[in-house]
Amino acid sequence: xxxxxxxxxxxxxxxPGFRTLDQGPHWDAVTxxxxxxxxxxxxxxxxxxxxELATCRALVDRLLAxxxxxxxxxxxxxxxxxxxxxxDGWHYDDMPIDAEAWRRSMAGLDDDARLIANADFAExxxxxxxxxxxxxxxxxxxxxxxxxxxxIWGLWTRYAATAFxxxxxxxxxxxxxxxxxxxxxxxxxxGKREPFEVADTRADEDPVGA
Amino acid sequence: MAGVAFDAGPFWDPDADWVSxxxxxHTLYWTDPRVISGSxxxxxxxxxxxxxxxxxxVHFAGYAPRFHPSDFxxxxxxxxxxxxxxxxxxxxxxxxxxxxxxxxxxxxxPWGDPHGYPHxxxxxxGNGEVMQRGGLAAGIDVRVGPVAIPxxxxxxxxxxxxxxxxxxxxxxxxxASPLITHLxxxxxxxxxxxxxxxxxxxxxxxxxxxxxxxHYVRDGVERFQRAALVxxxxxxxxxxxxxxxxxxxxFPDGLLNDHDLVGRYVMVQGAPQTAGxxxxxxxxxxxxxxxxxxxxxxxxxxxxxxxxxxxxxxVSPLPITWAEHVAAQGHWGADLRRYMSDYPHWAVLGSLCExxxxxxxxxxxxxxxxxxxxxxxxFHYDQCxxxxxxxxxxxxxxxxxxxxxxxxxxxxxxxxxxxxxxxRMGATERDGVVDRDGRSFAVRNLMISDGSILPTQGSAxxxxxxxxxxxxxxxxxxxx
Numbered sequence: 257x258x259x260x261x262x263x264x265x266x267x268x269x270x271x272p273g274f275r276t277l278d279q280g281p282h283w284d285a286v287t288x289x290x291x292x293x294x295x296x297x298x299x300x301x302x303x304x305x306x307x308e309l310a311t312c313r314a315l316v317d318r319l320l321a322x323x324x325x326x327x328x329x330x331x332x333x334x335x336x337x338x339x340x341x342x343x344d345g346w347h348y349d350d351m352p353i354d355a356e357a358w359r360r361s362m363a364g365l366d367d368d369a370r371l372i373a374n375a376d377f378a379e380x381x382x383x384x385x386x387x388x389x390x391x392x393x394x395x396x397x398x399x400x401x402x403x404x405x406x407x408i409w410g411l412w413t414r415y416a417a418t419a420f421x422x423x424x425x426x427x428x429x430x431x432x433x434x435x436x437x438x439x440x441x442x443x444x445x446x447g448k449r450e451p452f453e454v455a456d457t458r459a460d461e462d463p464v465g466a
Numbered sequence: 467m468a469g470v471a472f473d474a475g476p477f478w479d480p481d482a483d484w485v486s487x488x489x490x491x492h493t494l495y496w497t498d499p500r501v502i503s504g505s506x507x508x509x510x511x512x513x514x515x516x517x518x519x520x521x522x523x524v525h526f527a528g529y530a531p532r533f534h535p536s537d538f539x540x541x542x543x544x545x546x547x548x549x550x551x552x553x554x555x556x557x558x559x560x561x562x563x564x565x566x567x568x569x570x571x572x573x574x575x576p577w578g579d580p581h582g583y584p585h586x587x588x589x590x591x592g593n594g595e596v597m598q599r600g601g602l603a604a605g606i607d608v609r610v611g612p613v614a615i616p617x618x619x620x621x622x623x624x625x626x627x628x629x630x631x632x633x634x635x636x637x638x639x640x641x642a643s644p645l646i647t648h649l650x651x652x653x654x655x656x657x658x659x660x661x662x663x664x665x666x667x668x669x670x671x672x673x674x675x676x677x678x679x680x681h682y683v684r685d686g687v688e689r690f691q692r693a694a695l696v697x698x699x700x701x702x703x704x705x706x707x708x709x710x711x712x713x714x715x716x717f718p719d720g721l722l723n724d725h726d727l728v729g730r731y732v733m734v735q736g737a738p739q740t741a742g743x744x745x746x747x748x749x750x751x752x753x754x755x756x757x758x759x760x761x762x763x764x765x766x767x768x769x770x771x772x773x774x775x776x777x778x779x780x781v782s783p784l785p786i787t788w789a790e791h792v793a794a795q796g797h798w799g800a801d802l803r804r805y806m807s808d809y810p811h812w813a814v815l816g817s818l819c820e821x822x823x824x825x826x827x828x829x830x831x832x833x834x835x836x837x838x839x840x841x842x843x844x845f846h847y848d849q850c851x852x853x854x855x856x857x858x859x860x861x862x863x864x865x866x867x868x869x870x871x872x873x874x875x876x877x878x879x880x881x882x883x884x885x886x887x888x889x890r891m892g893a894t895e896r897d898g899v900v901d902r903d904g905r906s907f908a909v910r911n912l913m914i915s916d917g918s919i920l921p922t923q924g925s926a927x928x929x930x931x932x933x934x935x936x937x938x939x940x941x942x943x944x945x946x
Contacts, residue, residue, distance in 0.1 A: 266807075267803055268807070286483075286484070286485055287485040291490075319799065320799070320802065321800040342492060343511075344512065345495060345497035345512070345515060346501070347499070348501075348507055349503035349507075349832075349844065386799070393798070413790075413798065417789035418786050420789075421786045422487075422488065427785065429803075430809040433752075439627070441627070445591055448749070455747065462811075462875065463801075463804045463808045464874075464875040
């Protein structure tokens with residue numbers, strides 16, 4: 257079993273027993289291989305050196321509230337992506353290319369952490385890391401280490417969310433059924449479920465009011 | 467006469483190359499470097515740029531509405547935008563033909579030029595039901611379709627299985643794209659498709675004033691293909707980039723750029739996306755994202771301070787795109803995870819707002835070069851006041867629909883959809899790069915056959931109109 261640890265008050269355990277990977281035998285072989293690769297332990301990260309990798313890990317763990325094991329190795333997926341130059345196909349004219357922006361922002365996080373924690377970002381406490389990140393988000397369009405804060409924030413969250421929500425363990429906690437070829441769906445519509453889908457046990461838990 | 471089509475990307479085999487997975491579909495998009503700039507920069511890549519044989523329709527949502535007759539005369543009628551050098555009636559037979567060839571399924575369409583569709587509407591999923599329910603409650607007329615997915619028997623095309631991965635390439639081969647609708651016929655009649663071939667320059671002969679062919683790179687080797695006629699179909703970013711890169715003594719500022727029109731008047735539609743929260747489970751990812759839409763607000767409403775309008779459609783983002791929507795509200799950490807765990811309870815609508823064509827919204831060449839040594843495109847975008855008023859009006863309508871359906875909360879993000887313009891057609895060489903038949907004014911054996919020739923964009927998804935214009939161009943070539 258590999259459920260990600262997510263406290264109940266943060267939305268954990270809403271779909272008890274739901275496991276997308278159980279549907280693997282119903283997926284086409286190409287898709288199955290693509291999803292399976294995300295589960296395998298990474299052999300080589302590329303792009304980041306060990307220190308940057310630790311910084312990136314701390315960053316994405318805070319952005320995604322990954323505070324325990326098992327966890328999705330988002331920083332490895334990002335490093336592999338940057339090594340392969342797999343960008344989104346655009347960058348802002350006031351930003352360096354993605355790889356350079358990642359590299360510079362890892363150093364920037366260390367600079368900020370040393371100011372408030374007298375430690376590198378990865379060595380700071382979780383609360384200090386959150387404080388550093390909260391300050392970046394609050395800067396909005398103002399520059400952060402010579403890059404518009406909102407653009408570096410967008411870069412981090414885009415890469416982090418793309419890696420995290422590509423992983424079947426993340427699908428389990430949001431009730432998403434994952435790949436659907438060649439099986440498809442037979443029960444579409446409000447309140448309708450496939451036999452393998454699991455109902456939300458806390459449907460009234462509106463996150464907006466939480 | 468022999469024809470060769472060049473594509474920078476691969477010749478797709480949907481069964482072997484595509485996956486039923488969001489992140490795994492990265493290769494479908496144009497991800498070579500591009501710079502975005504301006505006061506309202508527009509992200510490219512997965513949102514609006516395809517790569518490979520079949521083009522952007524490989525990953526388009528599948529909506530295939532027509533433009534309205536009013537779209538062709540916005541300068542005369544509404545005092546904004548531009549008049550087209552052809553009118554709706556001239557395009558109608560090609561709309562009908564393409565709707566039959568894709569084919570398109572949907573309810574009878576009451577807006578614009580009212581018309582029916584060759585295939586009956588598809589059943590709708592949770593998101594579509596929300597829009598139907600909300601439209602009824604809010605007094606807004608909505609319809610199912612029109613989507614380019616057959617509903618019933620159509621040759622060898624399998625039926626849609628309602629799996630919701632239209633934007634990731636239809637592995638089922640139910641959703642139409644030229645890869646499966648028109649190219650098989652072309653290949654059977656002797657056409658050649660040269661895939662993995664990046665065209666970098668159009669050849670031009672100073673002596674004859676004609677295009678001579680295309681320079682392209684395949685397997686790292688530069689090559690040249692002679693041609694009697696060249697038709698460019700690189701779309702709104704790559705077509706201007708290719709022309710601007712094709713300089714010569716006769717065209718020092720880029721091929722066909724005598725009047726500084728190449729790369730200008732590029733348009734995107736403002737596409738605010740409003741999500742609504744329901745205590746019921748919507749499970750919007752089940753069923754194709756394009757299901758239900760309204761064009762009730764498409765045209766100028768004299769009681770409003772703005773010109774032209776917008777459409778509203780269901781959009782149904784998959785988890786990664788939905789996480790971007792949630793993160794764009796500023797949520798991160800535990801907050802983000804909590805929102806995401808609520809995914810089955812949300813329905814999402816998107817608008818397409820008719821942003822006006824502005825000369826400053828343009829593609830130029832950046833100083834950065836790509837792996838072919840070719841300067842990359844810089845895409846600059848600003849919004850005008852009319853654009854911003856449409857965004858606000860569209861959001862208000864989407865909130866009315868979702869609240870009418872019983873949403874307890876709504877949240878909206880700003881985004882953009884589609885690309886057209888950049889090499890507009892016009893009545894004269896001072897109004898356009900090409901004429902009504904797609905033929906360039908400056909080089910008579912050079913045509914442009916893609917979305918870059920559209921002078922305005924309406925608030926319809928552009929795919930059907932781009933195809934109809936190409937079909938009309940082909941007819942005019944055969945029967946001038």
